[in-house]
Amino acid sequence: MATHEKRAVLITGGGSGIGLGLAERLLAAGHRVLVTGRSPGRLTAAADRLPGLEIFVNDIANPEGRQRLADHVVQVMPELDVLINNAGVQRRVGIASDRSPWAESQNEIDILFAAPVHLGRLLVPYMLAHGRPGVLVNVTSGGAFFPQPFAPLYSAAKAALHSYTVNLRHALRTTPVRVVELIPPAVSTALAGPGQAHGADLDEFCDTVFPLLDGSHSEVGFGPTATPGFTAQRATEQNAFEAMSSRFDVPVYQPHVLVPE
Incomplete structure (x- = not known):
């Protein structure tokens, strides 16, 4: 995405952390960027900080929210070139001690796995219809390859997304749309909630991986x-x-x- 050609980019979970870091670099490179998330305050603050950033408050934890997002993108950004499935949540609770209502676990699965699968299904046809090169980035985790006992469901969902991403790349191999798996290690963000941030410096991570997300690398890691x-x-x-x-x-x-009717 270091290309001089202006790209139209959608980033889920773009109000903070890795999503916002990538949005900042994309805007600086001259691209058009739309970010989405559940927090109006967080998105408004991001737009105030980054002039030109487009925002859409939405919850992709449910199918209706994902369809609403896709409809919005088709309306305001039909030339979508780049989809970055970044939205995430991490519940730090071990298997043996998890007494939470199932809805909390289902929400984690839906955001981490169902959402990127569904959004790809909804938006890839539009990315193919205009015939230009495109990039679909699925953000997984080192936890997809090294299961983490402190976040077992997160690790499992990211492992599932990794597997699906390999098959999605295979399904798109004859098209102009490249599929990239971004595999962060622990990065110091608010992913796991207040007081849980640890890991690599966010700016250092984004500076390193950003030039590699142009589709020339199937997988991009750090550290x-x-x-x-x-x-x-x-x-x-x-x-x-x-x-x-x-x-x-x-x-x-x-x-x-042909795009869906």
Whole structure:
């Protein structure tokens, strides 16, 4: 996305943290950026801080909210080139001690996994219809590969999103839309709630990964998720996937599609 061509970008969970950090760099590079999130105050503060930033208050934890977001994007940004599925929540509670209502767990699954899958299904046809190169970025986590006992459901949902992202990349391989998996380690954000921030410096992380999100890299890590050992393991797994992916004939996206009626 360091290209001089102006791109139209949607970032979920863009009111703070990694989403806002990427939005700031995209705006500075001359791109059009729309961010969405559940907190009106957080989004308003982001727009005040970053002139030109477009905001849309919305909850993607439910199908209706995701459809509402897609309808809004089609109306105000039909030329969408880049979708960054970044919205997240992390409940730090171990399996044996989790006595919370199931709705809290379901909300975590819906935001972390159902939302990016559903939004891709809703918006990829529009990204293909205009025929320009596009990028879909799914933000997973080091926890997808190193399960974290303090956040087991978060780790599992991110692992599921990683698996889906590999298949989505395969489904889009003959189109101009590239699929990127951004794999952050722990980054110092408000993801897990007040007093829980720890990890890599947010600005250092965003400065490092931002130039790599242009579609030229299938996976982008940082620190422990960018070591030679980690990337070698990822390459081995990708080679195994490619060897097995042709066992059954599965339809894939075509370069140009008709958008839904």
